[in-house]
Amino acid sequence: MSDTLRVALAGLGTVGAGVIRVLDTNRDLITRRAGRPIEIVAVSARDRHKDRGVDLSRFEWLDDTAGLAALDADVVVELIGGSDGPALSLARTAIGRGKGVVTANKAMLAHHGLELASAAEAAGVPLKFEAAVAGGIPVIKGLREGAAANAIDRVYGILNGTCNFILSKMEAEGRDFADVLAEAQALGFAEADPSFDIDGIDAAHKLSILAALAFGSQPAFADVACHGIREVLAADIAEAAALGYRIRLVGVAEANGGGLFQRVHPHLVPLHHPLAHVAGSTNAVVADGNFVGRLLFQGAGAGEGPTASAVVADLIDIARGEFGPPFAMPAAALEQRPAADSGDRRGRAYVRFTVADRVGVLAEIAAAMRDAGVSIESLIQRGANPDGSVRVVIVTHDGPERSVAQALERLRGSQSLASQPLWMHILD
Ligand SMILES: NC(=O)C1=CN([C@@H]2O[C@H](COP(=O)(O)OP(=O)(O)OC[C@H]3O[C@@H](n4cnc5c(N)ncnc54)[C@H](O)[C@@H]3O)[C@@H](O)[C@H]2O)C=CC1
Ligand SMILES: N[C@@H](CC=O)C(=O)O
Ligand code: NA
Numbered sequence: 001m002s003d004t005l006r007v008a009l010a011g012l013g014t015v016g017a018g019v020i021r022v023l024d025t026n027r028d029l030i031t032r033r034a035g036r037p038i039e040i041v042a043v044s045a046r047d048r049h050k051d052r053g054v055d056l057s058r059f060e061w062l063d064d065t066a067g068l069a070a071l072d073a074d075v076v077v078e079l080i081g082g083s084d085g086p087a088l089s090l091a092r093t094a095i096g097r098g099k100g101v102v103t104a105n106k107a108m109l110a111h112h113g114l115e116l117a118s119a120a121e122a123a124g125v126p127l128k129f130e131a132a133v134a135g136g137i138p139v140i141k142g143l144r145e146g147a148a149a150n151a152i153d154r155v156y157g158i159l160n161g162t163c164n165f166i167l168s169k170m171e172a173e174g175r176d177f178a179d180v181l182a183e184a185q186a187l188g189f190a191e192a193d194p195s196f197d198i199d200g201i202d203a204a205h206k207l208s209i210l211a212a213l214a215f216g217s218q219p220a221f222a223d224v225a226c227h228g229i230r231e232v233l234a235a236d237i238a239e240a241a242a243l244g245y246r247i248r249l250v251g252v253a254e255a256n257g258g259g260l261f262q263r264v265h266p267h268l269v270p271l272h273h274p275l276a277h278v279a280g281s282t283n284a285v286v287a288d289g290n291f292v293g294r295l296l297f298q299g300a301g302a303g304e305g306p307t308a309s310a311v312v313a314d315l316i317d318i319a320r321g322e323f324g325p326p327f328a329m330p331a332a333a334l335e336q337r338p339a340a341d342s343g344d345r346r347g348r349a350y351v352r353f354t355v356a357d358r359v360g361v362l363a364e365i366a367a368a369m370r371d372a373g374v375s376i377e378s379l380i381q382r383g384a385n386p387d388g389s390v391r392v393v394i395v396t397h398d399g400p401e402r403s404v405a406q407a408l409e410r411l412r413g414s415q416s417l418a419s420q421p422l423w424m425h426i427l428d
Helices: 014-025 027-034 065-070 085-096 106-123 139-146 161-173 177-186 201-215 234-243 304-320 361-372 401-411
Strands: 005-010 038-044 075-078 100-103 152-158 245-256 259-270 282-289 293-300 346-355 376-384 390-396 422-426
Touching: 005 014, 005 065, 005 085, 005 304, 014 027, 014 038, 014 304, 027 038, 027 304, 038 065, 038 304, 065 085, 075 085, 075 304, 085 100, 085 106, 100 106, 100 304, 106 201, 139 201, 139 282, 139 293, 152 201, 161 177, 161 234, 161 245, 161 282, 201 245, 201 259, 234 245, 234 346, 234 376, 234 390, 293 304, 346 361, 346 401, 361 376, 361 390, 361 401, 401 422
Parallel strands: 005 038, 005 075, 075 100, 259 422
Antiparallel strands: 152 245, 152 282, 245 259, 282 293, 346 390, 346 422, 376 390
C-alpha cells in the first residue's frame, strides 16, 4: 500500500466539486481516519474554465475523461453520470487496469452493477457506491455491513430528494409542481434530465441496488414497476391530508416466495408512520431484519455536501484497505429472481377520478368496483372544477391489488372519465 491514496476525479459538477471541498476542508481529520493522505492527482470535466469555487490549478487536467484510467492513480472517482457512455467506459477501463472505482452513479449500477462488480472482484479492486443510494445516508454500509447477519424481507423508503422536495413544498406552500421543480434544480438535487426524478426512474435505480444488497439478488432494474409524481395534484395532497395522510414517492422491494417484488409509486403515508415526516430533499430507508428488527436510515439524500461526504467515506474505506464484494456477497452468488406479480399483493388504495358531472357516473364507477370485488371504505365527491368536471376519490378496504386493477381496466375508455384515474397505494 503506497503512502498516499492517489485519486483521479471525473466530473466536477455538484458532487465532484463537493468532493474537492470536503477533502480540502477536513484534510487533517480525513488523513488521520484513513491512516494516510488521500490526494486528488488529476481531474476531468467538460469545461476547463468554468468557475467551481475550488482551485483546480494544483491538479493535472485531462480534456479526455477516458485518460484518467491510464494515469498513475489508485482509484478513479466517476461523477459524470449516465448509465452508459463515458461513465461506463471509464469504470470498465479503470477496473480493467487494476484501479478501484468510486461512483455516485446509480443509473450505471442499476444497469451494469453485476458486470462491474464481477469485474472488480476478478481484478481484486474496490467498487464502492455509497453516494449512489440516498446520498449522504450510510445505507449501503448499513445493509452491506451493519445488517449483514440478517435475512431481510422488505426494504422500502423515500429515495428521491427532488420528488420529496417537490411534494413537501406543494404540501406546505400549495405551490405548483413546475415552479417547485425549478427550485429543486437550482439547488443541485435534480438529475441532468429531471424526468428521471419526477417519473420515478432515479428512485427505481436506487431501489434495484438496495434490493440486490438486501436480498442477495442480482440488480434487476427492468423488473421495477415505476410510476412518478407528475399526475399528483395539489388537490390530491389536500384530500390525503384531510384523510390523515401525506403523499410520498415510495420505493418498495419485498421478497415474495422465490420472487422479488419491486415498485416505485406515489403512496399515501399515514401520519403515524416515520416516512410521513420526511420533508424536503431528505431521504429515509426502512429495512426489516429477522434479528435486528426494524432499521430506519434517514438523512440528506441529495445535494453537494451530503453526496460528497459519502464519496469521501468510500475513499477512506479504500485507504484503510476495507472493501469486499460490492453487493455484500460474491457477484456469482447473487441470485436471479423472477419478478413477483403485484396482483397477488393486498393493500388499501386511494383512487382519484376526474369525471363528467352527469347522472350515472358514480354508479358506473361503483359498479366497476363491485364487479371486480373491490370493497369501498369511503367515497368523496368534490364540487365542479372550473372546466365542469368533478373529482371523485375512492378509498378501498384492504384487498387484492388485482381487483383494483380489474376495476380500472373495466373503466378504461369510459366516456364518463375526463382523464386517467390516479391510483395510489396506502402504506401500511
Ligand atoms: N446532485 C446530487 O445531489 C446527486 C448526484 N448523484 C449522482 O452523481 C453524479 C454526478 O451528479 P452531479 O454532480 O449532480 O452532476 P452535474 O451535472 O452537476 O455534474 C456532472 C459533471 O460531469 C461532467 N461531464 C458530464 N459529461 C461528461 C463527459 N462526457 N465527459 C467529461 N465530463 C463530463 C460535467 O462537465 C460536470 O462537471 C450523477 O451520477 C448523479 O446521478 C448522486 C447522488 C446525489
Ligand atoms: N436526483 C437525485 C439526486 C440524488 O440521488 C435526487 O433528487 O434524489
Ligand atoms: Na448513501
